[in-house]
Amino acid sequence: xxxxxxxxxxxxxxxxxxxxxxxVLHGLDLMNPPSQIQNRRFFxxxxxxxxxxxxxxxxxxxxxxxxxxxxxxxxxxxxGKDEIYIALDPANIQGTPxxxxxxxxxxxxxxxxxxxxxxQILLPLAKILMVKVTQFSCGxxxxxxxxxxxxxxxxxxxxFLELWAQIARGEPIDFKDIPNDWSHNxxxxxxxxxxxxxxxxxxxPPPPLKVVPAQEAGICPFFFQPSFVSRWRFTKNTLEQxxxxxxxxxxxxxxxxxxxxxxxxxxxxxxxxEKTIVERLEGRSSSESQIEQVAMAAxxxxxxxxxxxxxxxxxxxxxxxxxxxxxxDLLSPTFEAASRVAVAIRTALNVQLSAEAIANKIAxxxxxxxxxxxxRIVWVADMVLTSWCQFDLKGPKLDFGWGKPFAATAGNGxxxxxxxxxxxxxxxxxxxxxxxxxxxxGAEELKADQLLNKYATMLPA
Numbered sequence: 010x011x012x013x014x015x016x017x018x019x020x021x022x023x024x025x026x027x028x029x030x031x032x033v034l035h036g037l038d039l040m041n042p043p044s045q046i047q048n049r050r051f052f053x054x055x056x057x058x059x060x061x062x063x064x065x066x067x068x069x070x071x072x073x074x075x076x077x078x079x080x081x082x083x084x085x086x087x088x089g090k091d092e093i094y095i096a097l098d099p100a101n102i103q104g105t106p107x108x109x110x111x112x113x114x115x116x117x118x119x120x121x122x123x124x125x126x127x128x129q130i131l132l133p134l135a136k137i138l139m140v141k142v143t144q145f146s147c148g149x150x151x152x153x154x155x156x157x158x159x160x161x162x163x164x165x166x167x168x169f170l171e172l173w174a175q176i177a178r179g180e181p182i183d184f185k186d187i188p189n190d191w192s193h194n195x196x197x198x199x200x201x202x203x204x205x206x207x208x209x210x211x212x213x214p215p216p217p218l219k220v221v222p223a224q225e226a227g228i229c230p231f232f233f234q235p236s237f238v239s240r241w242r243f244t245k246n247t248l249e250q251x252x253x254x255x256x257x258x259x260x261x262x263x264x265x266x267x268x269x270x271x272x273x274x275x276x277x278x279x280x281x282x283e284k285t286i287v288e289r290l291e292g293r294s295s296s297e298s299q300i301e302q303v304a305m306a307a308x309x310x311x312x313x314x315x316x317x318x319x320x321x322x323x324x325x326x327x328x329x330x331x332x333x334x335x336x337x338d339l340l341s342p343t344f345e346a347a348s349r350v351a352v353a354i355r356t357a358l359n360v361q362l363s364a365e366a367i368a369n370k371i372a373x374x375x376x377x378x379x380x381x382x383x384x385r386i387v388w389v390a391d392m393v394l395t396s397w398c399q400f401d402l403k404g405p406k407l408d409f410g411w412g413k414p415f416a417a418t419a420g421n422g423x424x425x426x427x428x429x430x431x432x433x434x435x436x437x438x439x440x441x442x443x444x445x446x447x448x449x450x451g452a453e454e455l456k457a458d459q460l461l462n463k464y465a466t467m468l469p470a
Contacts, residue, residue: 022075032079039159051150076172109142158325238446241445243442249266271394279336303332303334312363332358335349335353404436
């Protein structure tokens with residue numbers, strides 16, 4: 010069917026003061042090339058005509074854009090200042106593409122054609138936000154949104170999407186839940202915590218970061234290797250058993266369910282790689298080191314000492330941290346070894362996600378010697394684990410007025426690198442769905458992993 014495209018501009022309903030014409034992006038926004046975050050939600054049919062649904066979605070989006078001006082601009086580069094910024098002058102507010110498609114086939118599951126774009130890396134001057142709404146012949150409606158990851162992280166994206174849905178439902182807006190400062194300046198929430206023992210130099214690169222000459226900067230090469238991607242379901246009961254089995258015998262030590270799950274996933278990927286002799290490309294630990302670096306993304310807003318960062322910071326504040334884990338323990342499919350891995354993960358988390366450690370990391374990013382030419386900050390790791398379990402991707406806050414989503418995904422067939430994992434929790438059941446990527450050579454070993462199959466069920470492709 011034909012896809013219709015509308016262009017949505019911010020409304021003028023709220024008479025807000027003009028936003029800054031330039032918002033300079035922070036180093037935490039620029040750790041990776043300009044990728045996208047996708048959010049696809051699937052709704053049962055509305056009792057209203059589809060034309061009325063589209064009218065409500067577009068008008069409420071226009072209001073949300075007025076209240077979140079950074080989403081309306083254009084990401085540009087100032088080479089003279091070595092800066093990347095969001096331009097918000099009138100010439101750079103060119104409207105948000107809003108695509109509409111009516112299909113003559115019923116909904117059968119998530120497919121990439123419901124998304125407004127599926128680019129792995131966004132081109133220069135790409136739209137910050139794009140939306141596509143699809144109605145299937147059965148009446149199911151998909152609302153898929155894509156945002157430039159340089160502008161914000163998932164938490165910031167969900168803040169915007171929840172506001173859009175709230176407006177569509179006709180509920181009053183609490184302006185205290187909308188940022189009043191759009192600058193990408195996370196240090197203001199951690200002021201006074203940076204500790205510099207020498208008084209002369211900033212801290213050495215916090216893991217998993219390092220400083221390299223700009224010409225050597227880039228994504229770890231293993232990111233671009235062919236990947237086998239699989240999805241696994243862990244029920245609430247098996248997660249409880251996993252935590253019990255992996256918990257240390259010493260009463261002085263404690264791990265969370267997330268620590269146990271991260272231990273299991275790290276071991277699964279490591280065993281699949283080692284058994285099939287996957288090449289250790291640049292950026293991975295050496296075979297002589299006997300360790301694997303497990304990097305993890307964490308929403309740092311909740312770590313602000315005054316508790317005043319949530320709902321107030323629109324930008325990237327995933328404070329990437331990592332644990333150096335014993336490779337022999339990862340290779341051993343035993344409870345005792347997995348418990349030691351989980352404890353190592355918990356210990357690293359406690360140290361690296363303290364408010365003081367986060368303040369030091371912010372200062373490291375803001376030191377021109379690290380982030381400005383001729384240098385760049387990059388990250389290195391053997392695995393990257395991301396947990397979205399704290400986010401309710403299909404909860405009532407994402408109801409546009411005819412019911413909350415019955416399903417939500419972060420994209421189905423988009424490229425997923427080897428060594429990566431994403432965990433998403435179903436709030437209704439407590440089950441966790443895990444997306445796992447490994448080099449294609451390790452596919453069969455991963456699928457047959459003894460511990461993985463003890464706790465999880467592989468889902469159809």
